[in-house]
Amino acid sequence: MASAEVLCVGTELLLGNITNGNARWLAEALAGLGIPHFRQGVVGDNSERLIAAVQEAAGRCRLLITTGGLGPTPDDLTTAAIAAAFGAPLMEHPEVWDDIQAKVAARGRPLSDSLRRQALLPEGAAVLPNPTGTAPGMIWTPDPAGLPFPVQPGFTLLTFPGVPSELHAMWQQTAVPWLRQEGLAAGVFASRLLRFWGIGESTLAEQVHDLLALENPTVAPYAGTGEVKLRITACAATASEAEALLAPVEAELRQRTSTLCYGADSDSLASVVLALLRSRGETLAVAESCTGGGIGAALAAVPGASEAFLGGVIAYANRVKLDLLAVPAASLEGDGAVSDPVAIAMAEGVRRITGATWAIAVSGIAGPGGGSVDKPVGLVHIAVAGPDGSSSEGVRFGASRGRGWIQALTAGEALNRLRLRLELPGDRASASVGA
Amino acid sequence: MASAEVLCVGTELLLGNITNGNARWLAEALAGLGIPHFRQGVVGDNSERLIAAVQEAAGRCRLLITTGGLGPTPDDLTTAAIAAAFGAPLMEHPEVWDDIQAKVAARGRPLSDSLRRQALLPEGAAVLPNPTGTAPGMIWTPDPAGLPFPVQPGFTLLTFPGVPSELHAMWQQTAVPWLRQEGLAAGVFASRLLRFWGIGESTLAEQVHDLLALENPTVAPYAGTGEVKLRITACAATASEAEALLAPVEAELRQRTSTLCYGADSDSLASVVLALLRSRGETLAVAESCTGGGIGAALAAVPGASEAFLGGVIAYANRVKLDLLAVPAASLEGDGAVSDPVAIAMAEGVRRITGATWAIAVSGIAGPGGGSVDKPVGLVHIAVAGPDGSSSEGVRFGASRGRGWIQALTAGEALNRLRLRLELPGDRASASVGA
Numbered sequence: 067m068a069s070a071e072v073l074c075v076g077t078e079l080l081l082g083n084i085t086n087g088n089a090r091w092l093a094e095a096l097a098g099l100g101i102p103h104f105r106q107g108v109v110g111d112n113s114e115r116l117i118a119a120v121q122e123a124a125g126r127c128r129l130l131i132t133t134g135g136l137g138p139t140p141d142d143l144t145t146a147a148i149a150a151a152f153g154a155p156l157m158e159h160p161e162v163w164d165d166i167q168a169k170v171a172a173r174g175r176p177l178s179d180s181l182r183r184q185a186l187l188p189e190g191a192a193v194l195p196n197p198t199g200t201a202p203g204m205i206w207t208p209d210p211a212g213l214p215f216p217v218q219p220g221f222t223l224l225t226f227p228g229v230p231s232e233l234h235a236m237w238q239q240t241a242v243p244w245l246r247q248e249g250l251a252a253g254v255f256a257s258r259l260l261r262f263w264g265i266g267e268s269t270l271a272e273q274v275h276d277l278l279a280l281e282n283p284t285v286a287p288y289a290g291t292g293e294v295k296l297r298i299t300a301c302a303a304t305a306s307e308a309e310a311l312l313a314p315v316e317a318e319l320r321q322r323t324s325t326l327c328y329g330a331d332s333d334s335l336a337s338v339v340l341a342l343l344r345s346r347g348e349t350l351a352v353a354e355s356c357t358g359g360g361i362g363a364a365l366a367a368v369p370g371a372s373e374a375f376l377g378g379v380i381a382y383a384n385r386v387k388l389d390l391l392a393v394p395a396a397s398l399e400g401d402g403a404v405s406d407p408v409a410i411a412m413a414e415g416v417r418r419i420t421g422a423t424w425a426i427a428v429s430g431i432a433g434p435g436g437g438s439v440d441k442p443v444g445l446v447h448i449a450v451a452g453p454d455g456s457s458s459e460g461v462r463f464g465a466s467r468g469r470g471w472i473q474a475l476t477a478g479e480a481l482n483r484l485r486l487r488l489e490l491p492g493d494r495a496s497a498s499v500g501a
Numbered sequence: 502m503a504s505a506e507v508l509c510v511g512t513e514l515l516l517g518n519i520t521n522g523n524a525r526w527l528a529e530a531l532a533g534l535g536i537p538h539f540r541q542g543v544v545g546d547n548s549e550r551l552i553a554a555v556q557e558a559a560g561r562c563r564l565l566i567t568t569g570g571l572g573p574t575p576d577d578l579t580t581a582a583i584a585a586a587f588g589a590p591l592m593e594h595p596e597v598w599d600d601i602q603a604k605v606a607a608r609g610r611p612l613s614d615s616l617r618r619q620a621l622l623p624e625g626a627a628v629l630p631n632p633t634g635t636a637p638g639m640i641w642t643p644d645p646a647g648l649p650f651p652v653q654p655g656f657t658l659l660t661f662p663g664v665p666s667e668l669h670a671m672w673q674q675t676a677v678p679w680l681r682q683e684g685l686a687a688g689v690f691a692s693r694l695l696r697f698w699g700i701g702e703s704t705l706a707e708q709v710h711d712l713l714a715l716e717n718p719t720v721a722p723y724a725g726t727g728e729v730k731l732r733i734t735a736c737a738a739t740a741s742e743a744e745a746l747l748a749p750v751e752a753e754l755r756q757r758t759s760t761l762c763y764g765a766d767s768d769s770l771a772s773v774v775l776a777l778l779r780s781r782g783e784t785l786a787v788a789e790s791c792t793g794g795g796i797g798a799a800l801a802a803v804p805g806a807s808e809a810f811l812g813g814v815i816a817y818a819n820r821v822k823l824d825l826l827a828v829p830a831a832s833l834e835g836d837g838a839v840s841d842p843v844a845i846a847m848a849e850g851v852r853r854i855t856g857a858t859w860a861i862a863v864s865g866i867a868g869p870g871g872g873s874v875d876k877p878v879g880l881v882h883i884a885v886a887g888p889d890g891s892s893s894e895g896v897r898f899g900a901s902r903g904r905g906w907i908q909a910l911t912a913g914e915a916l917n918r919l920r921l922r923l924e925l926p927g928d929r930a931s932a933s934v935g936a
Contacts, residue, residue, distance in 0.1 A: 078723055080538050082529030083694070083732060086521050089543070094517030103515050104550055108524070108541035111721070115539055122557075138703040139722055140713060172899050178703045198902045229724060231902065288518060352794070352815065358801020359787070359794025362815040366793020369869055369904055377817035379825070380787065380797040386812040386855055390825070420821055434804055469804055 068128035068220075068250040070096055070103045073119055075134035075144050076228055077110035088133045088226075088233055095237060099251040100301055101129070111141040113150070120151040120223070124208075125216035129250065134228035136201035138180040144225060145204070149188035152208035156186040159193055159202075166200045194224060194240050199232040205244060256283075256308035257299040258316050261329045263482045267294045273322060283312050285319070292475040293335075328485060335481040336364040336371075342488040343374035343424070350484070351422035352378035353391055353412040355403065355429040356446060360477045376420045381412060381429075391415030404429050404441050406458035409449035413458075417451045424452045424487075426480045432469045446476045450483050459483075503563035503655075503685040505531055505538045508554055510569035510579050511663055512545035523568045523661075523668055530672060534680060535688035535736055536564070546576040548585070555586040555658075559643075560651035564685065569663035571636035573615040579660060580639070584623035587643035591621040594628055594637075601635045629659060629675050634667040640679060691743035692734040693751050696764045698917045702729045705761075709754060718747050720754070727910040728770075760924060763917065770916040771799040771806075777923040778809035783858035785919070787813035788826055788851035790838065790864040791881060795912045813851045813860070822864075826850030839864050839876050841893035844884035848893075852886045859922075860886045861915045862893075867904045881911045885918050894918075 072092050078084050089106050096103040105126070109115045116135075123130045135144030149156050163185035170177050184201045187193065191206035203225040210217035224241055226233040245251045262270060267287050271278060274296070277285045283300035296319060300311035320327050329338045343350055352361045358380055365375045379390050384403055387393040393411040401407045412427035430446025437443035443465035449458035463475045507527050513519050524541050531538040540561070544550045551570070558565045570579030584591050598620035605612050619636045622628065626641035638660040645652035659676055661668040680686045697705060702724040706713060709731070712720045718735035731754060735746035755762050764773045778785055787796045793815055800810045814825050819838055822828040828846040836842045847862035865881025872878035878900035884893035898910045 077721060078732070079525075080528055080541065081532045081692070081732070081734065082525045082527070083723070085525045090514075090517045090520045092517070093515055097516050104545060104547070105554070106515065106541075106543035110539060112539070119540070137724065139706040140710070141721055169899075169901065172897075172901070174897060175701050176704060178707055180703050180707060198906075231906065286516070286518070351821075354794065354797070355812075356801070357798065358806070358810070358812075359789065359797025359815065360801070362789070362794025362817070363792065363798050363908070366791070366795070366815075366817060366867070366908065367905060371793070372817060375793070375817055377790075377793070377815035377821040379814055380794065380812035382797070382801060382807060382810055382812035383855075386786075390812075390814070390854060419825060420818075432801070470802060473798070473801065 068101060068252070069126075070101050070129040070131060071123050071127040072096075072103065072106045073123060073130060073132045074106070074108045074228075075111065075116060075132060076108070077112075077141070079108045079134075080110045088228060088230060091230065091234065092131055092133070092237075098255060098257050098297075098299060099242065099245060100253055100255050101245070101251060111135060111143055113143050113147045116143060116147040117151045120148055121215050124151075124221045125218060128218055128220055128222065130221070130223045132223065132225045133233055136184065136203060136225060136227045138178065138184055138201070142183075142201075145186060145188070148204075148206070148223060148225065152188070152213065154188040154190065154208060157189050158182075158185050159187055160185070162187075162193055162202055165202075169200050194226070194236055196227065196232055197235050197239060199227055199229060201227045201232070203227065203236060205241075253301045253303060254305045254308050255299055255301050256305060256312050257297060258312055259331050260296045260298070260316065260319055260323075260327050261333060262294045262296070262323060262326050263292065263328050263335060263478060265294060265323075265326050270294050270296070270323070270326075274319060277315060277319065280315065283315050285315065291471065292478045325486060325489060328482065334364065334368065335478050335485065337368045339481050339485050339488070340365065340368050340371055340374050342485065346488070348423035349374050349376050349421075351376045351416045351420040351425045353416035353425060353427035354378065354380050355382055355387070355412070355427075356432045357428055357473050357476050357480075358382055360473050361426065361428065361480055364477050364481065376422050378416045378420065378425070387412060390419070392418075402441065404431055404445060404447055406447050406449070406460065409447040409458040410451065410456045413449040413451035414456055424450065424484060426450050426484050428476050428480050430472070430476055432472045432476075433465055434469060437465065444472050446472070446479075448476070448480045448483055450480075450487050452487060503536060503687065504561075505536050505564040505566060506558050506562040507531075507538065507541045508558060508565060508567045509541070509543045509663070510546065510551060510567060511543075512547075512576070514543045515545045523663065523665060526665065526669065527566055527568070527672075532690050532692070532734075534677070534686040535690050536680070536686055546570060546578055548578050548582045551578060551582040552586045555583055556650050559586075559656045560653060563653055563655055563657065565656070565658045567658065567660045568668055571619065571638060571660060571662045573613065573619055573636070577618075580621060580623070583639075583641070583658060583660065587623065587648065589623040589625065589643060592624050593617075593620050594622055595620070597622075597628055597637055600637075604635050629661070629671055631662065631667055632670050632674060634662055634664060636662045636667075638662065638671060640676075688736045688738055689740045689743050690734055690736050691740060691747050692732060693747055694766050695731045695733070695751065695754055695758075695762050696768055697729045697731070697758060697761045698727065698763050698770060698913060700729060700758075700761050705729050705731070705758070708757060712750060712754065715750065718750050720750065726906065727913045760921060763920060769799065769803065770913050770920065772803045774916050774920050774923070775800065775803050775806055775809050777920065778859070781858075781923070784809050784811050784856075786811045786851045786855040786857035786860045788847035788860060788862035789813065789815050790817055790822070790847070790862075791867045792863055792908050792911050792915075793817055795908050796861065796863065796915055799912050799916065811855045811857050813855065816847060822847060825854070827853075837876065839866055839880060839882055841882050841884070841895065844882040844893040845886065845891045848884040848886035849891055858888060859919060861919050862886070863911050863915050865907070865911060867907045867911075868900055869904060872900065879907050881907070881914075883911070883915045883918055885915075885922050887922060
């Protein structure tokens with residue numbers, strides 16, 4: 067079975083300026099394809115060390131996947147270093163240079179000579195197209211004849227830029243089909259990522275501990291921001307056989323976890339809520355205090371959101387709550403901005419002024435300042451208003467993980483509350499699902 | 502100067518279950534001590550590959566810092582593999598076993614035999630105490646005599662657990678004093694990250710290409726989402742000498758790039774805009790269509806945003822633009838929602854209803870659907886309204902990088918337009934800064 071290594075290139079990684087998210091992303095992607103992956107490395111923007119690392123990897127693995135160093139600046143050395151590692155000349159690919167020029171023109175940016183370096187690849191390498199950025203990668207099996215170091219049979223390099231969105235697109239569109247076509251993905255893997263809200267990783271793992279011991283399909287838990295994921299991965303000779311292995315385990319997991327499982331694969335809480343609303347021909351508005359627009363942004367991130375999402379009010383200041391949402395001044399003073407009455411008045415206010423079928427509202431203390439004993443940092447009141455009335459509840463997310471965490475969990479929790487209202491009419495929906 | 506490598510041990514890293522935050526943390530810690538760090542590696546919980554990686558590193562570096570694999574379970578192999586790599590026997594340290602027993606008793610946990618493995622270290626190794634957990638690390642300079650592979654003079658291993666809090670405590674309490682005492686911390690690094698909006702990485706690199714060739718301080722460019730960064734890093738004997746080396750280069754870069762440089766280090770466009778507003782005693786509201794709340798969320802992400810950010814309206818649907826912002830129906834029909842007149846009406850509308858000093862408004866086509874020849878996906882009109890009047894401009898971000906990219910660049914560009922209005926009163930601010 068073909069083994070892979072990942073080599074990430076960038077002095078910023080060695081200085082600790084950024085976390086190596088690409089290594090993790092590729093590790094997960096390789097695991098999903100059933101390609102064993104035994105080693106990762108990081109080197110800086112240094113030709114000599116990059117050449118040494120590539121030559122060493124050539125003696126160990128069948129596939130070397132690199133990220134970073136494909137850009138136009140002088141410290142982008144990956145392509146030239148790889149060519150030098152195997153003694154190959156660089157050749158310009160005119161179609162790549164045309165593509166770079168077209169992309170730069172479309173963005174109204176000046177064309178700089180340095181961009182032209184990105185059209186160079188080692189002789190014999192195939193272009194690994196970059197659909198979004200200007201720097202393409204390569205797929206290259208260097209000729210091992212006459213090299214003064216050991217090279218694994220069939221050793222092949224795949225290079226990617228360090229920009230995560232470009233890496234992801236290139237991997238999905240070109241690398242994965244190529245790996246399958248070459249037979250390097252050992253069998254066909256089917257995988258399903260089930261997404262959960264309102265349960266912790268260890269609790270979920272305990273609920274399904276017997277399934278975590280399965281061998282095919284495997285079930286593995288991952289923690290995200292507020293959400294937990296279970297990845298089911300089945301391997302078989304054909305896609306339909308892999309799906310057939312996977313399906314009963316998915317069904318069992320969904321049955322055991324009920325509404326804690328909000329979706330699968332690329333679903334988000336926002337996309338699930340929007341799909342539910344669209345199927346009912348209903349609309350949604352938001353009234354946001356401590357999230358400042360984060361719930362709306364999560365909804366607007368979903369293509370086609372405009373079919374159900376109308377918009378709303380960012381009521382960050384109390385005056386906006388009063389003036390635009392008609393939250394009663396007595397309630398703001400008596401109950402305080404972070405309270406069920408104010409959250410409900412915000413939700414009902416935005417529902418009234420937008421004419422939306424449903425509204426969600428949040429008001430809380432994101433910190434780091436502003437907390438008190440009664441109303442600590444991390445306390446958020448979340449209200450849902452709809453045709454069948456309004457409900458609100460205080461949720462405590464805790465202060466320890468900081469402002470961004472509280473805001474992200476607030477947005478997720480608010481969307482999840484609406485999801486439960488839409489999926490489970492009646493009072494069951496008011497059950498706490500605090501994360 | 503002593504060079505270091507970091508080797509992180511754990512199959513969970515190779516499966517992509519977790520991000521390698523320890524590698525980043527150690528990289529930053531090494532940079533802060535002035536210890537050059539040229540390579541990072543990751544291997545799984547596999548004795549053979551771990552031994553190979555340690556032996557290879559011994560030939561390259563003076564310091565090898567490992568994380569992970571010190572625990573009591575059968576897949577914790579690091580200590581035994583390191584001993585085997587240098588042919589040294591393991592010896593029990595009774596004082597470590599006493600410490601483990603005391604810690605386990607204090608937590609009311611049962612004492613398991615497997616914990617005793619953690620008291621074993623290679624003969625000749627010193628204990629690197631773990632003040633919080635049960636697994637200590639080691640500081641060990643193996644005897645290179647008779648080894649069948651090259652070993653750098655003075656090659657020394659430092660091992661740490663994978664639990665971040667334990668790694669951090671052990672590093673600060675024991676490793677840092679040891680590194681200083683041994684004279685391995687050769688100097689002090691100072692670094693500054695300058696942040697730019699409205700210029701591409703390659704254009705910026707050309708503008709400052711002579712500075713990119715400096716050796717101390719070094720200057721290196723990095724691309725982000727819409728923004729570009731330049732990191733300046735200086736090394737000297739003391740922190741103030743390093744700062745003194747850095748300062749003139751920073752000044753030169755700021756002078757050359759003028760208002761393209763919006764901030765430094767942990768600044769964001771939102772934090773810079775909020776600081777400008779606070780210093781002027783002014784306030785801000787937003788009216789967002791295609792970003793759905795993303796501008797507000799970026800502002801609310803900044804602690805203390807409420808001093809200047811009032812909130813605003815998410816006018817995703819045209820009805821919300823009409824009803825809440827009083828955008829004229831004739832303009833929506835005649836000019837279209839994505840137009841300067843509508844963007845200006847949105848900005849002026851939200852400024853009026855919130856009483857804010859300043860307002861920014863965006864209306865655009867985030868795609869993937871909804872584009873036309875005249876108004877393609879990626880076209881966004883961005884307006885700023887303030888005490889000195891209103892301005893608006895269409896910006897084309899292009900469709901190729903997708904919806905999320907267009908939304909993120911729209912938010913950044915809108916905040917940057919306001920920043921330029923606040924920094925540069927008068928018509929200079931209306932100059933295009935399209936990203």
